[in-house]
Amino acid sequence: MNERSDTAVIDGVISALADRTRRQLLDRLAVRGEVTATQLAEDLPVSRQAIVKHLNVLEAAGLVSGNRVGREMRYTVQADALDTTARWMSSLAADWDRRLATVKRLAEVVEALERD
Numbered sequence: 674m675n676e677r678s679d680t681a682v683i684d685g686v687i688s689a690l691a692d693r694t695r696r697q698l699l700d701r702l703a704v705r706g707e708v709t710a711t712q713l714a715e716d717l718p719v720s721r722q723a724i725v726k727h728l729n730v731l732e733a734a735g736l737v738s739g740n741r742v743g744r745e746m747r748y749t750v751q752a753d754a755l756d757t758t759a760r761w762m763s764s765l766a767a768d769w770d771r772r773l774a775t776v777k778r779l780a781e782v783v784e785a786l787e788r789d
């Protein structure tokens with residue numbers, strides 16, 4: 674992927690995961706594997722129609738995919754978009770760690786100079 678498409682993927686993932694119900698659905702799909710919206714609705718105090726809407730958002734973000742089996746649509750987790758987002762977050766955390774280490778070193782130098 675290029676940087677521009679990575680940014681779009683990351684934006685989509687973060688937006689999709691901003692909703693608690695969608696995070697719960699993703700957790701359940703990760704544990705249960707391939708599941709229908711009806712099966713997911715049994716676990717949550719949300720209607721099947723609402724579950725389908727949430728699944729559509731997750732699918733648009735690349736976090737799940739739907740596969741028609743007969744009359745049913747079965748959903749599974751897709752890890753690529755989440756992996757891209759996790760790599761970005763890890764890189765961001767490493768950048769902040771480096772910046773904070775620099776601030777700490779500078780503060781220690783200033784403190785040592787003030788003692789002398």
